Amino acid sequence: MSRRKAREIAFKVLFQVDQVSAEPQPAFELLIKDERLAEKYWEFSWGLVTGCLKYLADIDKRLAAYSRDWAVDRMSSVDRNIMRIAGYEILFMGNDHAIIAIDEAIEISKKYGDESSASFVNAILDRVRAEQA
Numbered sequence: 001m002s003r004r005k006a007r008e009i010a011f012k013v014l015f016q017v018d019q020v021s022a023e024p025q026p027a028f029e030l031l032i033k034d035e036r037l038a039e040k041y042w043e044f045s046w047g048l049v050t051g052c053l054k055y056l057a058d059i060d061k062r063l064a065a066y067s068r069d070w071a072v073d074r075m076s077s078v079d080r081n082i083m084r085i086a087g088y089e090i091l092f093m094g095n096d097h098a099i100i101a102i103d104e105a106i107e108i109s110k111k112y113g114d115e116s117s118a119s120f121v122n123a124i125l126d127r128v129r130a131e132q133a
Contacts, residue, residue, distance in 0.1 A: 002038050006045035007085055007104050009035055011112070013049045014081040024049055052088045059087040066127035078113045079121055086125050090132055098129045 009031045016022035028049060032042055052059065060072045063083055072080060082105050089101035102125045109117040 002041050003044065004104055004107065005035060005037055006041040007048065008108055008111075009037055009045045010048035010052070010085050011081055011108060014052055014084055015077055017053070018077050018081055024053065048085055048088060051092055052084045055088060055092060056084070059084050059091065062091065062128050062131070063087055063124060066124050076113065076117070079109065079117050082109050082113070082117075083121055083124055086121075087128055090125065090129050095132060098132065102126065102129060 009028070012031055013022075013024055013027045016027045017024055028046060031037075032045070037045060063075075063080070064072045067075065075083075086101040086105035089097040093101075102122065105121050105125055106118045109121045113121070
């Protein structure tokens, strides 16, 4: 459960960066205190943030390739940033992370997205994962 919380914090940081050009480090530091993330998960969560930001163009390119009807910048910011986290895990952290990353992204999208978010996120990420297999 705490890795999910780590993913949620990474999502919230990316969301802030995306929406208001927040600085990632201060946003992360505030969230880990407010959300009381166990220290042993800080590195994992921060790694998701920095990895997503480092490979943002590559991740967005893959997401765009499988969402023909939606340009990445036209997707909801919630869906876009949830998929960026999972996309980073699928593309850059190895295949053993893929299924878990997708499952976690679906659960996070149910919590923060709208009624169609989970199915949209699942469809796009399944295609990204299939490409990597």
